[in-house]
Amino acid sequence: DIQMTQSPSLLSASVGDRVTLSCKASQNIYKYLNWYQQKLGEAPKLLIYYTNSLQTGIPSRFSGSGSGTDYTLTISSLQPEDVATYFCQQYNSWPTFGGGTKLELK
Amino acid sequence: QVQLKESGPGLVQPSQTLSLTCTVSGFSLTSYNVHWVRQPTGKGLEWMGVIWTGGSTDYNSALKSRLSISRDTSKSQVFLKMNSLQTEDIATYYCASELPGTGYFDYWGQGVMVTVSS
Numbered sequence: 001d002i003q004m005t006q007s008p009s010l011l012s013a014s015v016g017d018r019v020t021l022s023c024k025a026s027q028n029i030y031k032y033l034n035w036y037q038q039k040l041g042e043a044p045k046l047l048i049y050y051t052n053s054l055q056t057g058i059p060s061r062f063s064g065s066g067s068g069t070d071y072t073l074t075i076s077s078l079q080p081e082d083v084a085t086y087f088c089q090q091y092n093s094w095p096t097f098g099g100g101t102k103l104e105l106k
Numbered sequence: 107q108v109q110l111k112e113s114g115p116g117l118v119q120p121s122q123t124l125s126l127t128c129t130v131s132g133f134s135l136t137s138y139n140v141h142w143v144r145q146p147t148g149k150g151l152e153w154m155g156v157i158w159t160g161g162s163t164d165y166n167s168a169l170k171s172r173l174s175i176s177r178d179t180s181k182s183q184v185f186l187k188m189n190s191l192q193t194e195d196i197a198t199y200y201c202a203s204e205l206p207g208t209g210y211f212d213y214w215g216q217g218v219m220v221t222v223s224s
Contacts, residue, residue: 001167032209034209034210034211036211043200043202043214043215043216043217044151044200044211044214045214046210046211046212049208049209049210050209050210055212087150087151089151089210089211091209091210094153094164094166094167095141095153095209096153097150097151097152097153098150099149099150100150
Protein backbone atom coordinates (compact mmCIF):
# COMPACT_ATOMS: atom_id res chain seq x y z
CA ASP A 1 0.00 0.00 0.00
CA ILE A 2 1.06 3.57 -0.63
CA GLN A 3 1.40 5.47 2.64
CA MET A 4 0.36 9.12 2.75
CA THR A 5 1.84 11.43 5.38
CA GLN A 6 0.39 14.86 6.03
CA SER A 7 2.07 17.71 7.86
CA PRO A 8 1.56 19.43 10.08
CA SER A 9 -1.12 17.53 11.95
CA LEU A 10 -2.36 20.77 13.52
CA LEU A 11 -2.05 24.23 12.04
CA SER A 12 -3.11 27.52 13.64
CA ALA A 13 -3.44 30.55 11.41
CA SER A 14 -5.14 33.93 11.32
CA VAL A 15 -7.87 35.14 9.00
CA GLY A 16 -6.24 36.42 5.82
CA ASP A 17 -3.12 34.27 6.17
CA ARG A 18 -1.72 32.24 3.32
CA VAL A 19 -1.78 28.63 4.48
CA THR A 20 0.10 25.66 3.05
CA LEU A 21 -0.63 22.04 3.91
CA SER A 22 1.69 19.24 2.87
CA CYS A 23 1.13 15.65 1.81
CA LYS A 24 3.92 13.18 1.08
CA ALA A 25 3.50 9.80 -0.59
CA SER A 26 5.71 6.79 0.10
CA GLN A 27 6.29 6.43 -3.64
CA ASN A 28 5.66 8.32 -6.86
CA ILE A 29 1.91 8.77 -7.36
CA TYR A 30 2.14 10.61 -10.68
CA LYS A 31 -0.12 13.50 -9.60
CA TYR A 32 -3.01 11.13 -8.78
CA LEU A 33 -3.76 13.13 -5.67
CA ASN A 34 -7.01 14.57 -4.34
CA TRP A 35 -7.79 16.87 -1.42
CA TYR A 36 -10.87 16.81 0.81
CA GLN A 37 -12.18 19.17 3.46
CA GLN A 38 -14.06 17.75 6.44
CA LYS A 39 -15.85 20.03 8.84
CA LEU A 40 -16.83 18.81 12.29
CA GLY A 41 -19.68 16.33 12.12
CA GLU A 42 -19.84 16.32 8.33
CA ALA A 43 -18.76 14.04 5.52
CA PRO A 44 -15.60 14.87 3.58
CA LYS A 45 -16.02 17.24 0.65
CA LEU A 46 -13.91 17.12 -2.50
CA LEU A 47 -11.86 20.27 -3.01
CA ILE A 48 -9.20 19.43 -5.58
CA TYR A 49 -8.61 16.48 -7.86
CA TYR A 50 -5.62 15.34 -9.90
CA THR A 51 -3.29 17.58 -7.89
CA ASN A 52 -4.50 20.96 -9.11
CA SER A 53 -8.01 20.81 -10.59
CA LEU A 54 -10.56 22.75 -8.57
CA GLN A 55 -13.86 20.96 -8.00
CA THR A 56 -16.94 22.86 -9.16
CA GLY A 57 -18.17 25.34 -6.59
CA ILE A 58 -14.96 25.47 -4.57
CA PRO A 59 -13.60 28.99 -3.97
CA SER A 60 -10.57 29.98 -5.98
CA ARG A 61 -8.56 30.70 -2.83
CA PHE A 62 -7.94 26.94 -2.73
CA SER A 63 -5.22 25.59 -5.00
CA GLY A 64 -3.08 22.49 -5.26
CA SER A 65 0.32 21.68 -6.61
CA GLY A 66 2.96 19.01 -6.58
CA SER A 67 4.46 16.08 -8.37
CA GLY A 68 6.21 12.81 -7.65
CA THR A 69 5.85 12.21 -3.94
CA ASP A 70 5.28 15.74 -2.64
CA TYR A 71 2.04 17.70 -2.82
CA THR A 72 0.60 20.85 -1.29
CA LEU A 73 -2.78 22.43 -0.72
CA THR A 74 -2.70 26.21 -0.44
CA ILE A 75 -5.36 28.55 0.87
CA SER A 76 -4.40 32.01 -0.37
CA SER A 77 -6.37 33.97 2.22
CA LEU A 78 -7.77 32.00 5.13
CA GLN A 79 -11.44 32.54 5.91
CA PRO A 80 -13.29 31.56 9.11
CA GLU A 81 -15.31 28.97 7.20
CA ASP A 82 -12.11 27.16 6.23
CA VAL A 83 -11.70 25.79 9.76
CA ALA A 84 -11.74 22.03 9.13
CA THR A 85 -9.59 18.95 8.79
CA TYR A 86 -8.02 18.42 5.37
CA PHE A 87 -7.17 15.01 3.95
CA CYS A 88 -5.16 14.05 0.91
CA GLN A 89 -5.93 10.84 -1.00
CA GLN A 90 -3.91 9.05 -3.65
CA TYR A 91 -5.32 6.87 -6.36
CA ASN A 92 -2.24 5.66 -8.20
CA SER A 93 -3.15 2.36 -6.60
CA TRP A 94 -5.96 1.33 -4.24
CA PRO A 95 -7.03 4.55 -2.53
CA THR A 96 -5.28 5.59 0.65
CA PHE A 97 -5.65 8.75 2.68
CA GLY A 98 -3.32 10.86 4.73
CA GLY A 99 -3.87 11.25 8.45
CA GLY A 100 -5.21 14.78 8.05
CA THR A 101 -4.26 18.33 8.96
CA LYS A 102 -6.54 20.09 11.40
CA LEU A 103 -6.72 23.79 10.59
CA GLU A 104 -7.80 26.16 13.32
CA LEU A 105 -7.95 29.92 13.77
CA LYS A 106 -5.29 31.57 15.83
CA GLN B 107 -29.42 15.96 -7.62
CA VAL B 108 -26.95 13.28 -6.57
CA GLN B 109 -27.50 11.92 -3.09
CA LEU B 110 -26.24 8.95 -1.13
CA LYS B 111 -27.61 7.87 2.23
CA GLU B 112 -26.32 5.14 4.51
CA SER B 113 -28.57 3.18 6.79
CA GLY B 114 -28.19 0.31 9.19
CA PRO B 115 -27.96 -0.58 12.85
CA GLY B 116 -25.85 1.68 14.98
CA LEU B 117 -24.96 -1.10 17.40
CA VAL B 118 -23.49 -4.50 16.60
CA GLN B 119 -22.42 -7.16 19.08
CA PRO B 120 -18.81 -8.36 19.05
CA SER B 121 -18.16 -11.16 16.54
CA GLN B 122 -21.43 -10.42 14.75
CA THR B 123 -22.01 -9.18 11.20
CA LEU B 124 -22.45 -5.56 10.18
CA SER B 125 -24.97 -4.91 7.42
CA LEU B 126 -25.27 -1.45 5.91
CA THR B 127 -27.20 -0.10 2.95
CA CYS B 128 -26.32 2.86 0.77
CA THR B 129 -29.32 4.20 -1.13
CA VAL B 130 -28.45 6.48 -4.00
CA SER B 131 -30.48 8.91 -6.08
CA GLY B 132 -29.71 11.18 -8.99
CA PHE B 133 -27.55 8.62 -10.78
CA SER B 134 -27.51 4.99 -11.84
CA LEU B 135 -25.31 2.36 -10.21
CA THR B 136 -24.38 1.27 -13.72
CA SER B 137 -22.88 4.71 -14.37
CA TYR B 138 -21.02 5.43 -11.13
CA ASN B 139 -18.74 3.32 -8.96
CA VAL B 140 -19.69 3.27 -5.29
CA HIS B 141 -17.06 3.00 -2.58
CA TRP B 142 -17.23 2.43 1.14
CA VAL B 143 -14.92 4.46 3.41
CA ARG B 144 -14.82 4.37 7.18
CA GLN B 145 -13.49 6.72 9.83
CA PRO B 146 -12.92 5.95 13.51
CA THR B 147 -13.95 8.90 15.63
CA GLY B 148 -11.31 11.61 15.55
CA LYS B 149 -9.09 9.64 13.18
CA GLY B 150 -8.35 9.32 9.49
CA LEU B 151 -10.18 7.76 6.57
CA GLU B 152 -9.83 4.15 5.46
CA TRP B 153 -10.95 2.95 2.05
CA MET B 154 -12.82 -0.34 2.41
CA GLY B 155 -13.86 -1.39 -1.04
CA VAL B 156 -15.72 -0.63 -4.23
CA ILE B 157 -18.45 -2.00 -6.45
CA TRP B 158 -17.77 -1.07 -10.04
CA THR B 159 -20.37 -0.06 -12.59
CA GLY B 160 -20.25 -3.56 -14.06
CA GLY B 161 -21.00 -5.13 -10.68
CA SER B 162 -17.58 -6.55 -9.84
CA THR B 163 -15.94 -5.67 -6.56
CA ASP B 164 -12.54 -4.98 -5.04
CA TYR B 165 -11.59 -4.78 -1.41
CA ASN B 166 -8.95 -3.38 0.89
CA SER B 167 -6.59 -6.31 1.43
CA ALA B 168 -6.74 -5.74 5.20
CA LEU B 169 -10.51 -6.34 5.20
CA LYS B 170 -10.95 -8.68 2.27
CA SER B 171 -11.53 -11.82 4.31
CA ARG B 172 -14.41 -10.22 6.24
CA LEU B 173 -16.00 -7.86 3.72
CA SER B 174 -18.62 -8.22 1.01
CA ILE B 175 -20.15 -5.50 -1.16
CA SER B 176 -23.13 -6.09 -3.40
CA ARG B 177 -25.94 -4.12 -5.00
CA ASP B 178 -29.50 -4.09 -6.26
CA THR B 179 -29.56 -1.78 -9.26
CA SER B 180 -33.35 -1.82 -9.48
CA LYS B 181 -33.53 -0.35 -5.98
CA SER B 182 -30.45 1.88 -6.38
CA GLN B 183 -28.94 0.29 -3.31
CA VAL B 184 -25.44 -0.87 -2.43
CA PHE B 185 -24.90 -3.23 0.48
CA LEU B 186 -21.95 -3.72 2.78
CA LYS B 187 -21.57 -6.79 4.95
CA MET B 188 -18.63 -7.28 7.24
CA ASN B 189 -18.36 -10.19 9.66
CA SER B 190 -16.51 -10.83 12.89
CA LEU B 191 -16.83 -7.29 14.12
CA GLN B 192 -14.54 -6.13 16.90
CA THR B 193 -14.05 -2.88 18.79
CA GLU B 194 -11.51 -1.72 16.24
CA ASP B 195 -14.36 -1.61 13.72
CA ILE B 196 -16.09 1.18 15.64
CA ALA B 197 -16.31 4.01 13.12
CA THR B 198 -18.50 6.15 10.95
CA TYR B 199 -19.12 4.36 7.68
CA TYR B 200 -19.57 6.36 4.49
CA CYS B 201 -20.54 5.45 0.96
CA ALA B 202 -19.20 7.68 -1.79
CA SER B 203 -19.55 7.88 -5.56
CA GLU B 204 -16.83 7.95 -8.17
CA LEU B 205 -17.29 8.75 -11.83
CA PRO B 206 -15.46 5.87 -13.53
CA GLY B 207 -11.82 6.52 -14.19
CA THR B 208 -11.60 9.74 -12.19
CA GLY B 209 -10.26 8.33 -8.92
CA TYR B 210 -11.97 10.89 -6.74
CA PHE B 211 -15.03 10.67 -4.51
CA ASP B 212 -17.26 13.50 -5.61
CA TYR B 213 -20.37 12.76 -3.55
CA TRP B 214 -20.58 11.30 -0.07
CA GLY B 215 -23.35 10.11 2.15
CA GLN B 216 -23.85 11.62 5.58
CA GLY B 217 -22.32 8.58 7.22
CA VAL B 218 -23.61 6.13 9.79
CA MET B 219 -21.95 5.64 13.15
CA VAL B 220 -21.42 2.01 14.14
CA THR B 221 -20.54 0.89 17.66
CA VAL B 222 -19.47 -2.60 18.62
CA SER B 223 -20.57 -3.58 22.08
CA SER B 224 -22.38 -6.32 23.94
